[in-house]
Amino acid sequence: MLGASSAKTLFSISLMLVGWQSLSQGALNVELKNIEGKYVTLHQIKGEKLTVLDFWATWCKPCIKAIPELEKLSNEFEDKGVRFVGINNDSPRNISKVRPISKSLGMTYPVLLDTEQELFNEMLVVSLPTLIILRPDGEVVYTHEGYSRGDEVLIKSRIEELLADDE
Amino acid sequence: MMSRYVLVIFLLITLSQLLNGQGIFRGSNLMEFQLGNLPTLNPEYQSSLYDQLNLSYRYNVFGLDARIEQYYPSFGEESDYRKISQYTFQYKSDLLDIEVGNLYTSLGRGLLLRTYEIPGSIWETRGYRVRYGFYRDLLGASVKFNYKGLELKAIRGEVLDVTLPPTIEEDLDRRPDLVEALQTSYRFNSQSVGFILMRHVVENQAGPNAERPDKYLSFFYDGVLFDKLTLYGELARQLDGEIPLTNFTESASYGGYVGFNFYLLNFGASLEYKDYHNFSLGTGMNDPPTLIKEHSYRTLNRSTHVPVLTDENGYQVELYMTLENGSMFTFNTSRSKNEISEERQPVFQEYFLEYQFYPSEQTSAKVFVDYAKDPFVNEVNRYATGGYIDLQHKKLTSTVEFEWQHIERETNVIDEFSNYYFSYTLSKASKYSISTVLELTYDPIQIFDSKQYNLYPALITTYQPNSKNKLTLFYGKRRGGPACNSGVCYDVLDFKGLELRLNTRF
DSSP states (O other): OOOHHHHHHHHHHHHHHHTTOOOOOGGGGOEEEETTSOEEEHHHHOOSSEEEEEEEOTTOHHHHHHHHHHHHHHHHHGGGTEEEEEEEOOOTTTGGGHHHHHHHTTOOSOEEEOTTOHHHHHTTOOSSSEEEEEOTTSOEEEEEEOOOTTHHHHHHHHHHHHHHHHO | OHHHHHHHHHHHHHHHHHTTTTSEEEEEEEEEEEEEEOTTSSSSOEEEEEEEEEEEEEETTEEEEEEEEEEEESSOGGGOEEEEEEEEEEEEOSSEEEEEEEEOOEETTTTSEEOEEEEEEEEOOTTTOOOEEEEEOEEEEEEEEEETTEEEEEEEEEEOOTTSOGGGTTTSOSOOEEEEEEEEEEEETTEEEEEEEEEEEEEETTEEOTTSOEEEEEEEEEEEEETTEEEEEEEEEEEBTTBOTTOOSTTOOEEEEEEEEEEETTEEEEEEEEEEESOOOTTTTOOOOOOSOOOOSHHHHHTOOOOOTTEEEEEEEEEEEEOTTSOEEEEEEEEEEOOOSSSOOOEEEEEEEEEEEEEETTEEEEEEEEEEEEGGGTEEEEEEEEEEEEEEOSSOEEEEEEEEEEEEEESSSEEEEEEEEEEEEEEETTTEEEEEEEEEEOOGGGOOTTOSOEEEEEEEEEEEEETTEEEEEEEEEEOOEEEEETTEEEEEOOEEEEEEEEEEEO
16 A cells, blocks of 8 residues: 555655654553553553563463462562553453453452553564563563563562662 | 665664664564474475564654564475565554554454454465464554544554465455444543444455445444443444344344453453354454453364354353462353354354462462363364463472363264373473473374374473573474464464574564
């Protein structure tokens, strides 16, 4: 639909426009619905020091296995400026199950529904589960793919290191 | 094509250099090398290299994305390609989002349109033997306007037919479905109502059949009814001057979906109902909720029921209960009926129960039982059971998985056979893992020569030198067949040989 000339024009326009703008806020401005039915951006719910995004889905076995451990970490760090956010990537096939399974698992941190893979693509996620830690300005400081038992120890020490860097 | 490729690479590299420190430039790469073939084909060993590079640049409200795919097989010169398969320009603000290029979007819950990507998946069909990224995108533009709860979304573009490889582009139209749609919704408190109008033109080789495009109308409601109860309902149908809107008889084309979910303390429930009739649109551009459980267990995932959108109705119920010690029960049941003709009306039915528990502080386990019947594929009875156990050692973790499935298939005679799956994995968290996998089938369809069974042994190792690189090595024989991933079901080819995959992000 778009020919080579259209692509060239778009990129040229972009080159001009970027010169007038300031720092990227990328993922922080993506607006998603949470499981309580409210629309929020990461900017509105991010942590004071760090935001930990957990990309997961109901059909993903290691994702479900990781959630109770992430819940423990969330409780441990919530008073230290760290906010955990679950980013659910279920398609319409499974979206109806997200709220009941989240509640049944006792997840207390926010869960956002990324049904159209908007944040998923924005963060270049390629597999589930993926855990990404962001600075308040949206800078990605840590990425962790997959989950096997013991990973929570590594994630915890990485959060502690990042908090120590801030001090 | 080549000029566009060079242009985008040049611009992205220049951008990253010129604007270093001012914007965010990121990327990821997936490279996979294969040495082997389908187990039944000769030569036994042939090689291929597939690479997918994703580049992303963000600067304030603007974004540029590009995907470059390359494929170099040792066989068939006509099967190789290098191309910019996706590029997107985006502008995002509080009021307005604009995207131009290759988009992923959906209307409602996908009854009329859903484009998607299966992350990390490489698609290959037996007919073409060309490997390419598994995504069904829309090439065109999308504009979304948000103001005080009012959302307008306008889309125009052509949907990719993922079953056709990129090498066929000059001979066949890979994007035969042109879609124009407007979705309007209004949010109040935790609820929203809206409608969708869609025009669908099926383009043929001679030119678009614009004289009589198909038109569709859909209404939806999405909201929290009470604190613990939410509801989504959508009714979509084709607008046909000859058939009244209220007519839902044989000749009408419609799709209806309603889903409730509910929780109380540690108990959660999801209840869904579907009714699809004459609702297979274009080359498969719509993807209504299937209401069939997407299993993570290997044997069950392969035995999934794929909805027949020409006529299917049914329900799905899923219940969760978590106990105080962290153990969890999951129960699922689903039923789907296809009215193919007066005489043939197969009914799919499945019951699944899973228990996840922690026998000790160092151990976690899951067990399941499953029963299903799927007369649509002649499976009159299907039983399965299995589970896994994780055992944490001092520095490593062991995982043992076992599954058994017994199927009674009725064709001219009744075939009874079993499938077995066994794996043992030893892993060090975030560093490496070594798995041995053994699949054994007595399925007559899967047995060749004069053997009584077919065996699929494999060794899989992963190594992560750091959080940005991951290396996966597969050696052995992999069983193909239907597979479901990220809500989408498709066919995977068998493979025998060596496969090396490198995932990188930067």
